[in-house]
Amino acid sequence: MLLTLSGMSAGYGYGQGKVLDDYIQRAFSQNQGLKQQSFQLDKSLYALQEAKSLFYPQVGLTGNYTKAGGGRTIDIPIGDMLNPVYSTLNQLTNSQKFPQLENQSVLLNPDNFYDVHVRTSLPLINTEIWYAQKIRKENITLQQASVNVYKRKLVKDIKTAYYQYYQAGKAVAIYNAALLQVQENIRVNTSFLNNGVTNSTALTRAKAEQQKIAASITEAENKQRNAAAYFNFLLNRDLDATIAIDSSIFIPEEILPPPATTGNTRDELLQISQQQKIASLFYRQSKSYLVPKLSTFLDLGSQGFNWNVDSKSRYYMWGVNLQWDLFAGGQRKYKAQQAAIDVSNLQAAYNEASNSFQLEQQVAENNYRTAVANFGSAREQLVLSEKYYNDQSKVYKAGQLLYIELLDAQTQLTNAKLQLSVAFAAVQTAIADIERTQASYKL
Numbered sequence: 001m002l003l004t005l006s007g008m009s010a011g012y013g014y015g016q017g018k019v020l021d022d023y024i025q026r027a028f029s030q031n032q033g034l035k036q037q038s039f040q041l042d043k044s045l046y047a048l049q050e051a052k053s054l055f056y057p058q059v060g061l062t063g064n065y066t067k068a069g070g071g072r073t074i075d076i077p078i079g080d081m082l083n084p085v086y087s088t089l090n091q092l093t094n095s096q097k098f099p100q101l102e103n104q105s106v107l108l109n110p111d112n113f114y115d116v117h118v119r120t121s122l123p124l125i126n127t128e129i130w131y132a133q134k135i136r137k138e139n140i141t142l143q144q145a146s147v148n149v150y151k152r153k154l155v156k157d158i159k160t161a162y163y164q165y166y167q168a169g170k171a172v173a174i175y176n177a178a179l180l181q182v183q184e185n186i187r188v189n190t191s192f193l194n195n196g197v198t199n200s201t202a203l204t205r206a207k208a209e210q211q212k213i214a215a216s217i218t219e220a221e222n223k224q225r226n227a228a229a230y231f232n233f234l235l236n237r238d239l240d241a242t243i244a245i246d247s248s249i250f251i252p253e254e255i256l257p258p259p260a261t262t263g264n265t266r267d268e269l270l271q272i273s274q275q276q277k278i279a280s281l282f283y284r285q286s287k288s289y290l291v292p293k294l295s296t297f298l299d300l301g302s303q304g305f306n307w308n309v310d311s312k313s314r315y316y317m318w319g320v321n322l323q324w325d326l327f328a329g330g331q332r333k334y335k336a337q338q339a340a341i342d343v344s345n346l347q348a349a350y351n352e353a354s355n356s357f358q359l360e361q362q363v364a365e366n367n368y369r370t371a372v373a374n375f376g377s378a379r380e381q382l383v384l385s386e387k388y389y390n391d392q393s394k395v396y397k398a399g400q401l402l403y404i405e406l407l408d409a410q411t412q413l414t415n416a417k418l419q420l421s422v423a424f425a426a427v428q429t430a431i432a433d434i435e436r437t438q439a440s441y442k443l
Contacts, residue, residue: 019246023235024158028151030236037150041143048140051133055123063116068109076104110305117301117317124295127288135281142274148267148443154234155441159432161231166245167425168224174417175217181410182210188397202403209407264439266357269350276346283339289332292324361437368430375423378416385409385416 028034079101086098123129189203229239297319304313325332392409395401435441 019244020159020162023162024155027154027158027235031154031234032236034147034150034154037143037147041140041147044136044140044143048133048136051129051136054126054129054132057120057122059118059120061116061118063114065114066110066112068107068111068113070107072108073105074108076106079103112307113303113305114307115301115303117299117303117315119297119299121295121297123293125291126293126295127291128285128293131281131285131288135278135285138274138277138281142271142278145267145270145274149271151443152267152436152439152441156432156436158231158234159435160429161227161234162243163425163428163432165224165227165231165243167421168220168227169245170421170424171220171418172217172224174414174421175213175220177417178410178414179210179213179217182206182213185403185406185410186210189403192399205403205407266353266439268353268357272346272350272353276343276350279339279342279346283336283343286332286336286339289325292322294323295321297321357437361434364430364433364437368427368434371423371426371430375420375427378420378423382413382416382420385413389413 080103083100086100089098090096185206186203189206193200193203228241228243231243232239232241235241299315299317301315302309302313303315304310389409389412392401392406396403396406
């Protein structure tokens, strides 16, 4: 794992460089949570196409074949009706041209009969599918708002993780610098002991401090690795991938004001607004039962016995279907009332969310001001701690100061550096929080 710290020693500041922006864009294409949101958006797009297809003609092939035996019959007395007539005609013509007929019994169930036809149907009036299309269309905008909500949260998380990784790397560098100071103290104390200037107490205390700082380095490096792993997790990269720190986002000795208020509408409010539109459409759809449904169909096919296909078996049939629900025990009415309550509930949710976001933005701005004040204080403390340590170090080397006093000055200096690093990260995080509450990042 590599920590690139070019320009970090110049000072502190903030901004957004190309490296960080590239990381954000990479997360937009690789983050698994965002991919799930995008899949839901694609699903909404296909749902709209499905709703539109309901307005087009539907064509289907239907066929059936029946083989029957037994059951009900119709008796037709053909013989009883025609045989007397035929007998008379045979006597008059002195021939047997007119045979005697038997009575017939016809099976009602069709035996060895087929019917195959292609049916084309088309809705002429159907308010339900019209509203279904409108709802699917509004769902797309709703899902797009959901994607933007996730993106903005992801931007904030990435920036926060980026600054935490920077702060963790800075802590490692600070502890390493402190370790070099302690090693120098050990060298000086060893020289004093060899020359009989002091006893072994100072050297023992310096070695104990060396072990303490070594443990602190190990802890700081673990925090750095954890911060890097989380950052890479957000980008869906290998957890040990290299992270570059862009020196252009560190402006020496300068803390700029937070982003100006843009007046952008929060995507969460757009979500609720879309939910209101959808609930309103559901309400109007539930009342559309008063409009009858009208559709038409056309059948083109062939039917006959013994699989016979000729000009007589072919047929067409055209028709119109009407459906008008006149009474359903109040079912539609109660459904409409439920939809009306959903509309009112979403309006209340919108008002609450709007007030909540105003509070959130105010808190974020207050936190920023606090972070800036803490940073200014930490910067002044670092200047004083450096001066105090340098003065104490000179006095100690002259043999006029106890080592415990020098160690106290060194500890103050290390803590001041760490505090400044923490304060800097807090300012950066506060700015990212304001950017999130203002929805000012350009997606």
